[in-house]
Amino acid sequence: MQVRRDEEIAGVRLMKVRDLLRWADDGPIHLSAISDRLHCDRAKAELVQNALLEAGYIEINPNASGQNCYIASDLGRQLCNAKFVRRITRTEADELVADFLERVRLVNGRDELTHRVREVRVFGSYIEDAADLGDVDLAVDFRPRRSTHVEEAQARAKQSGKTIGNFLQLITFGQREVRQILKNRSPYLSIHEFGEVEALGAKYRVLFRTDAT
Incomplete structure (x- = not known):
């Protein structure tokens, strides 16, 4: 998987999203983690979370009791290995x-x-x-x-x-x-x-x- 260096989602570089997903590994991704890792407030974190969910990079964690807990999807794991190079x-x-x-x-x-x-x-x-x-x-x-x-x-x-x-x-x-x-x-x-x-x-x-x- 290759991604442009300047490619963004919800105003955040995909390179930073990749780093977030790598940090989470196979573990849960909460809104607080998005806010902390991307250095943004809760409102911005919610925008990013919804955008990642819609784009298919994260999915609902089937092992979590709450509804606002996510994990990296197959596409998200591909992003973890993405190469950021110019076209x-x-x-x-x-x-x-x-x-x-x-x-x-x-x-x-x-x-x-x-x-x-x-x-x-x-x-x-x-x-x-x-x-x-x-x-x-x-x-x-x-x-x-x-x-x-x-x-x-x-x-x-x-x-x-x-x-x-x-x-x-x-x-x-x-x-x-x-x-x-x-x-x-x-x-x-x-x-x-x-x-x-x-x-x-x-x-x-x-x-x-x-x-x-």
């Missing part, structure tokens, strides 16, 4: 996509990596007529090169010198490594699971496809 032009987006596809070709040519890319689909605002975009949504089909990719991933993780948090991260190191190469730390490239496009029923365009498995 990019269509030309900039095209350049990012071209560079991304070049990295796909380079990755597929590097046999030492555990995974390769079979297909890339773009969806969301990029395939629409918008003059500017918040990000570029890409669904990538990663395929292991060899049946030994799990063992190779563990070896590459050890060679990297990085601290691996758990066993799942260890055995998926190879695919995550390829994903990081493709993303190239760009805040404007959102790499999604390949099946997400169908799950969302979203329109898409195929940018890259190879018959190799």
Whole structure:
């Protein structure tokens, strides 16, 4: 989820709302907390609370006995992870996509990596007529090169010198490594699971496809 730095709700920057929801975590959000965290009076806090409820960022807390207690909704939790970056032009987006596809070709040519890319689909605002975009949504089909990719991933993780948090991260190191190469730390490239496009029923365009498995 990406949000403009200047985007507001009820006169409050969404960046501050994000900080409020992060502070609340999965806990209850009361009017007093909105007032305290946003440094506003009760009347302003009520306006913000109603706006957040209407926009779907918060919802009634089902575990609270009172009616004026809320928690972050699914959309609110997405906002907690939002990136606040400037929007990019269509030309900039095209350049990012071209560079991304070049990295796909380079990755597929590097046999030492555990995974390769079979297909890339773009969806969301990029395939629409918008003059500017918040990000570029890409669904990538990663395929292991060899049946030994799990063992190779563990070896590459050890060679990297990085601290691996758990066993799942260890055995998926190879695919995550390829994903990081493709993303190239760009805040404007959102790499999604390949099946997400169908799950969302979203329109898409195929940018890259190879018959190799």
